[in-house]
Amino acid sequence: REPLLSQSESDGGEAGQARGGQAIGGGAVGGQRAAAAASSALTLRVEGMTCGRCTASVEKALLALPGVRSAKVDLELGQAAVWGDVAAADAVAAVEATGRDARVLSAPTAPSALLSAGATAGKEDPPDTTLHVEGMSCSKCTDSVRRALLALPGVDSAQVDLDSKEARVWGNASADALIEACESTGKLATLVPAQGAAVEGARIAEGKSRAKYLAQQQDSDLSCTWLKVPDMECNGCAEKIERVLQGVEGVAEAEVLLDSHLAYISHAEGTSSEAELISAVRALGYSPRVASEEEVEAASASSRRSLNEGEAPPASQMVVLQINGMSCAACAAKVEGSLRALRGVNKASISLLAHSGRVEYEPRRVDVPAMVEAIHNIGYDAHPRGGTADSNMLAPEVQSDESLEWRDRFVGSLFITVPMMLFSMVLPHTPLGAALAQPLFPGISWRVAALWLLATPMQVIFGGRFYLSAFAALRHCVTNMDTLVALGTSVAYGFSVLTVVVNIFSKERDRDDQQCFEMAAMLITFILLGKFLEASAKRKTTEAVSRLLSLQPQKALLCSCITELDREPREVPAATLVKGDVFKVLPGRQVVVDGVVLRGRSEVDESMLSGEPLPVLKQEKDNVTGGTINGNGVLWVLATAKTTDGTLAHIMQVVSDAQHRKPQVQAFADRIARYFVPTALLVSLLTFFGWSARAAFGGVPQSYLDASHVASPYLLAVYFGCATLVVACPCALGLATPTAVMVSCGVSAQRGILLKGGDVLEKSAKVSAVLFDKTGTLTTGRPAVQLTKSWRPSLKSSELLRLAACAERASDHPIAGAIVSAAGADALTVEPLNFTQTPGGGIDCCVEGARLLLGNRAWMSEHGLRPSAAQEAEVAAHEAKGSTVVLAAMQKECKDARASAHGMDAHDGSGGALVLSGIIVLADELKPDAAEVVAYLRRRGTVVWMVSGDNQTTANFVAKQAGVDPGCVAAGITPVGKLDVVKRLKAEGHVVAFVGDGINDAPALAAADVGMAMGSGMDVAIETADVVLMRPLLQDVVTCFDIARVAMNRIRINFVWAFGYNAIGVPLAAGVFYPEFDLPPMFAGAAMALSSVSVVCSSLLIRTYKPPSIGHGSRNQTTC
Template identity: 40%
Template sequence: MTTQTIPIGGMTCAACVGRVEKAIRAVAGVERAVVNLATEKASVSYDAEAVRLSAIKAAVEKAGYAVPDSAGADADALRKAKAVRTLWTKFAVAAAFSLPLLYIAMAPMITAFRLPFPAALRPMSFPFVYALTELLLALPVIAVGYRFYVVGYKALLARSPNMDSLIAVGTTAAVLYSLYNTAHIALGSFGAVDSLYFESAAVIITLILLGKSLEAVSKGRTGEAIKKLMGLQPKTALVVGKDGAEQEIPIDEVVPGDVISVKPGAKIPVDGTVLEGRTAIDESMLTGESMPVGKKAGDAVYAATLNATGAFRFRADKVGADTALAQIIRLVEDAQGSKAPIAKLADVVAGVFVPVVCAVALLAGAAWYVASLHNPALLPAGYLPLRFALTVFISVLVIACPCALGLATPTAIMVGTGKGAENGILIKGGEALETAHKITTVVFDKTGTLTEGKPRVTDIVLAEGAGALTEDGLLARAAGAEKGSEHPLGQALVREAETRGLELPAPDDFASLTGRGIEARFADGDMLVGNRKLMEERGVALGDCAAEAERLAGEGKTPMFAAEGGLLAGIIAVADVVKPSSRAAVETLRRMGIQVAMLTGDNARTAAAIARQAGIDRVLAEVLPQDKAAEVKKLQGEGRTVAMVGDGINDAPALAQADVGIAIGNGTDVAMESADIVLMRSDLLDVATAIDLSKKTIRNIKQNLFWAFGYNTVGIPVAAGVLHLFGGPLLNPIFAAAAMSLSSVSVVSNALRLKRFKPAALPAQSAG
């Protein structure tokens, strides 16, 4: 199954989203289609052997929407910038003609102010000239708004009306009625001059264009996180040729295997491995670590990080879409284009909303027409029954455009996920963003999550029968035995021995004993290094060291027994240090009312000691990796919404089982499939920040949906004349258009408030 992102042009509301999704899903071979109004893109999963992408694009175009060129992010940004400029130009033209038209239409009515008015255009003296002038001023406005008619009527004929359909039908009705009355004026029926609606049609189109222009500008600001990430990567690279000469080439031309030279102060263009030279690199954009990281031959370097000091050369390993930065950008783009479950409500409503509005407009207009014929007292001053009915009909159509409804959810998700990315929190989709706000329990893995993940030797205890053996002697022998092991505890012994400058004897033979330790054979005898279980299996008496091992375990340390010739030589204790941020993160989560638990394969005493240091009450110890998912499931069975925080590799089943899987990473492996959220900076305080951001984003979405639904719930009855029924005012279509445009802009503006979100240690300090 292939997944592609396709740009979609011409969408205006939630009904458009539904129509495009329906058109794409109708193509044989398409499994899934999700369209996002805010990003103007469709994510399509399809069988590449059954259907070509060109057929999917053709289906979109047949539905009445454009498929712009998608050649890269820069092209997409240029296209959107051009669209904004075009909208502003159209608005300027429309305003230039609609403002004088509005003045001509309204000035004669506002007699109290005695506004200046050309004598040759007085409606009572020269009605046909007056009507013809209004028509000539309205035509350019209708021309720049032609797209509403092309798309709107095409959607109407396809029995899938959208926002454009409402505007097209409403303004067409106003223009046709005005043309009908203009013809009557030409035939001598001068009273029809009071029933011209040219200014309503023109001003409605102008206000809609203004709203669309402001909306486009605001939507552009929601994607600033992506622009910032894209701006991090340099445009060129200094490639070293076979002759040793350096040549600057565009970043797109770099291929794996190229040797690249990097000068002090320059950004690294692609991911690779250092070949020669030493330097320090600022990797804060990936890891959040402010201190530059030393690099030498054999070390990895990543695109968009900053070379702080020395010059060096490296081999390009990953280029283009394979770099760590490209993966981050892709994750953020996918998240911004996804839908949260809460968005389904808006989609369902939008699917039936426009047809219902059309029906309400027709019924309201017809009802007022019939009622005013039978009871002329219902007519507003200066209105005839047909004009009255048409006013209601147009007002209902215009005020009910579901733009705000379609923008309510995607704009907030775009800003929320973008803000997360700015703070090193990669949220993979709208569903993860929404679920995170409901988390009641956070489960932390121990090693590498709560702790540094790099255990070190803390104690060396010699057994009573060790004779002349010294601490360094025991460490050297044990480290020599462990040198062939890749176990973290064994590597801790090797690192400590190397730090002390000890010479490590090489064993003649080595065997790893899974779950117990290792056995090594030296020229002068065999050595065992492992846990209590291994000692018991081989009949090694622990003596007084048994109590010493209990004491060390109680302090959160892991005791490793060393035995030679069947006799215990001593204990080497190893401990994994708790991260400085762990306790602060746990305290912050508890302040937020969230239960915190620790899940580990360590023995209960060691786990309890680590939990005490981190401030955790609930401990799930001695759990094998394959059983971690079952423990998470048990917590879910208690009715809890569980987040699992781990390293994304050993904890993959548990991360997948949890309601929200949160992977701790250094920012280079951000595509871990098992996690819903990736914390690039490996700072556990970001767990609380992610939950806090989720709460504020969902609150923002609910506010947007409330205002979008509330606006239509109140606006449609007012436009239908309910207030007039009780002696109140009748809504003018011009004011209906202004209110509709304002609703869309207000929803996007409210979503942009999330840009003020600031991560903090305590929820009370967060801005939102």
């Protein structure tokens, strides 16, 4: 046994190295030692502990104290170790409250196991910053680096590992300061980014420090040059530039940063001048220049902010576990309960259909191995799934394998069951019957011996799976459906063996017909048949998911560079593509990943995304989506995402995750399933003993025995007991919701509607109020020029639009883009001079020798320009219709660029006074289906609101066009105002859905019962929403609500069937209505399995869904 904490550790966590300078336990122990550095490490002597329950109660009491991060109790040594900010007196009091005596040890000792526990606890505090340090060769190096880090203000603790060449630092010191400290010892340090964080800042920092390091290590001085290459667009460009720079004489190292369009070069002083480096890059066809310090620092700071944000560990994390061995809803309920019982698990959702669990947990309090162990402890196998989208899907091949396994078992069982049926029911009534009735030896006939011989391998081989599962469950004091099956078949087989043995010893053959070997065999066969049908039906529920997986291409044609598209591409695995790669899409092939078309023209089938069968024309600068199918043309595409981050991956992830978000009705079913199997066992025992007691007292008439073809009333008790055991089935309860959710989400995804869970389905079916954002939701979100009118007779309207477009091409405002688009590319003949832009006002510039002002009335007033009464009335009339009016003012002459070049003022007014010359009217058009959708929702009794940050006049006009009641319009409101409207409607008792697309909609989307984001919207809106509409069609809002209603109705039907089946089947199997009605055990087993099949088939009916017609006069019926 070793000391729990060495003196150096307790003084500040400085025992980071041992045995050759290597860190003990890596990052895990480092986290513990950081915790020890920041807070007290306390060891208590605890008297009075006698068992594991004692240690558990003490540990629980210590963990409940504020500030305690981890605690471990050792029974053998009678000690407790506590990590955290806690007073010794409080810890002693907490232990004494459990009925034990405690005191503080002045020289704490504990088993090495406690050190391991501390290491585990260390995972609670990952380092705030991790650096990769080059140049360390021994323990002295690590010590010097560590001392330099600890000397910095803000560093609480530091650990340096020689093997991994990493320095892990706890504290709030900046990354730059830490890197400088490491470099002060003559080592090279670079920031290690957290997973998923941007790495550009780290690479920029690495470029700076690497040049500095090389300068320190070499006799000749090195200098660093940064180049800006703005026209570098792809990874191929970056590789070419890097190669040519590395080939320049005197260059020690060169690296290109694609995202920042920067290249840094370390080169010897006096060689490789900036001109030579620029010339080398320009020879490749690019336009490099020396980067300014501001550009380098801006790129570094921006990426470092992203990096530092990524380093902060989230308060909670999510993991998906593959769970094998679950056979019914009771299994899923027990696994879910075991996970939720773990300290640190916030949420756990188990999908019986997917054989998986989705767990939200706090990494500071629990880790994945602890979850896996908890599942193992109740008899199931578990392991974490991969992190990619498709790895989290319900793999179709797994479902297929399960179906084939049950099929093979069923077919194999027939080779035993059919001969047994012949021996039992057919051959006794043929001439062979007398021969089979002859005794093999006293007490047993040839027929019974044959049945026994066939029944035994049937139990072992084909019933073995049920026995193994039941035994594993019983070992952990739990029960499941396999327990019922195993008990039912065992009772039938065991009773038969007992009867035969008694006959042999008594040498009587009068009870020859009292065995029921064939009943046990038929029971297994019928259950196997039901399992095969159930697995086949479950596989169909995932067909939509399977089709999504099949859309992901496996190969890609990678082009070497954007400037070499005509060269032959090479075939690579699609998974290797990254952002910035260029790939070629041949006719009829799938687009590998999201991207932008660089060259080519083709029609692309986007039905997987939009549900629309007509292909969409794609040409240069158009966006394409991974998984869509190219038509007859060839496209060259620049990847804008990795295959795991694209639209298709996002769709697959949402559909996969949906099955783990359960509606409330499923929680009720889970509670029932938790007690279902014990209840079924109790009912079965009551049935058996009830009929046995009746038989003992002579209460079973001969007619009952004749009706069942049994020779003994006790056999009738076995008959009904077995039937009751196997007919009770929690599987249908467990499958009622997930199958319907899976099919509904698959059908929705095929129509471009991504539902993020079963709970979303439930809420969507109850929506009573819908709020639409105006811009981009009810309207197209893209202003378009409706009218251009000149107020000057000498100026044509078309010429006014052309001059305005030339001026606006220097602006990035949406209105500017609309004006430029309306004029057309051919009209843009000149660049504006002396361009200035005032936010909220307008622009001022010189075009073709004339000064031109474009803006609103306030902007014109600032320049002394006021419209006449007639002009003012015209502008007001357009604004009353919801249009935006841009006023134009022109000056006949203006000093040209040459005057400006000589320092003369181009706006000195010498060309004449500015005059209002006309107006350009723009409008954000209503979406074509907006009015019909609003009318449909109002006919269904749904309250429809429109919210907008626009002025009241414009909002009222759009609302009138859309058919929204004037009293349900909220205009001129901020994002907080939209949130307030949502809260007010919820307070009135409405179930609220909010439909939006922008960042300003995110608060309302999050607060609404159902947040719906248009797929063309901002990422933050899509992440916040519960439903993502991939198409810009508002009709999909109606379809979403309708699918939800259909799905919830189907779930209710499934539950009615599942409960009704058990409510009718159990009394029948127990013989309540005997002899008029009964359910033999073999048919009870078949009914048990077929109940699940019926529920799954019921859910599959959702696949026939047809969306409602929203046109006026339609019957508004949904087909399913």
